[in-house]
Amino acid sequence: MATKSSSLRVGIVGFGHLGQYLVERIIKDGADVGLTLAFVWNRNWEKLKGLVPEELVLRNLSSFTDRNCDIIVEVCHPQVVQECGVHFLSHSHFMVGSPSVLADHELNEKLRQTAKVNGKTLYVPSGALWGGQDIQRLNDSGALQALFIRMSKHPSCFRLTGDVLSDWTEGEGRRVLFRGSVADLCPLAPNNVNTMAAAAVAAGKLGFNGVQGEIVSDTALSDYHLVEVEVMGLNGFSVHTVRKNPAQLGAVTGSATYNSFWNSLLVCKGHGGRVYLC
Incomplete structure (x- = not known):
């Protein structure tokens, strides 16, 4: 069992169905697998009331650096990756839950370069992809x-x-x-x-x-x-x-994708300055 001191601090960006699932799993099982919540952000932060401990609610996404995350997980909308992805990777490993945004060649290159320069990993979850x-x-x-x-x-x-x-x-x-x-x-x-x-x-x-x-x-x-x-x-x-x-x-x-995301997150322990399919 992982000790609390060795846990990776995870920031969850988005609180839709997938975000809620990941938050609940980390709260329930995180101590056993070496994960702990650093923050949860949602565009409508009032949606978090009563569902996320107040001290974990991040109201201003730009202040994520105050939470000392090891990895940030985006599970909300490609626009967040466009606006914040480079900033995230400048400080933490970053798992892109909306990888369709990587079809933007310019953004794709910026994220890859930022990962390389900062020695951080840009994680892309397999989701429903088999093989x-x-x-x-x-x-x-x-x-x-x-x-x-x-x-x-x-x-x-x-x-x-x-x-x-x-x-x-x-x-x-x-x-x-x-x-x-x-x-x-x-x-x-x-x-x-x-x-x-x-x-x-x-x-x-x-x-x-x-x-x-x-x-x-x-x-x-x-x-x-x-x-x-x-x-x-x-x-x-x-x-x-x-x-x-x-x-x-x-x-x-699809429902099977939720557990796939969880298993992908368990892989995100840091793989250097590159893109990594998990």
Whole structure:
């Protein structure tokens, strides 16, 4: 059992479903796994009343440096990464719960450079991606040729920036919403394609422009999300996986992803000035 003095101090940025889950797990199980809460921030801090001890509530995000965090975990919105990511990495390890924002090449480079200069790790959680470490190994060996990911969900589970799904009706069946590069897809569905963004990080030599993605609205998927990954390598090598991620209607994140995030956080012990898929 980890002692309190050896615990990593964790700051949680965002208190939606995933943020609440992580806060509850750290409070309940943190002492056993070497984690302790440094702060919890939410844009509407009054939402934290009665749910987070007052001394852990951070009302002004810019004052996070006062809490001496080892790692900051963003689980709210890509905009927070855009506004604060570089500042976070200048002081702490940083786990990006909205990796779709990394499709912004300029921001991606700034975060990588900041991590390198400060000896901090930019962590990218695997989320609902199955086989991310295998994709990364194939990429690092130079054998990865192509990567395609299809995410299919009930239309109520999508949060799109356009009005592509404004006319959906129950029982309409399957509709392909977009197919193309993950770089082009991320701005369209920033809250829904973090799995694809994680894959683009794993497949670094292909990158966001080289990895292909497809999102599908399907009214038959009332109980789960589908994530299909097709990996192509040298000499005819290929892998095709299909993951069913249980999810309620309207849920952006599948239920299995919550535990995946927790397991990713347990890996974040510091891996130097680089990007690390966890």
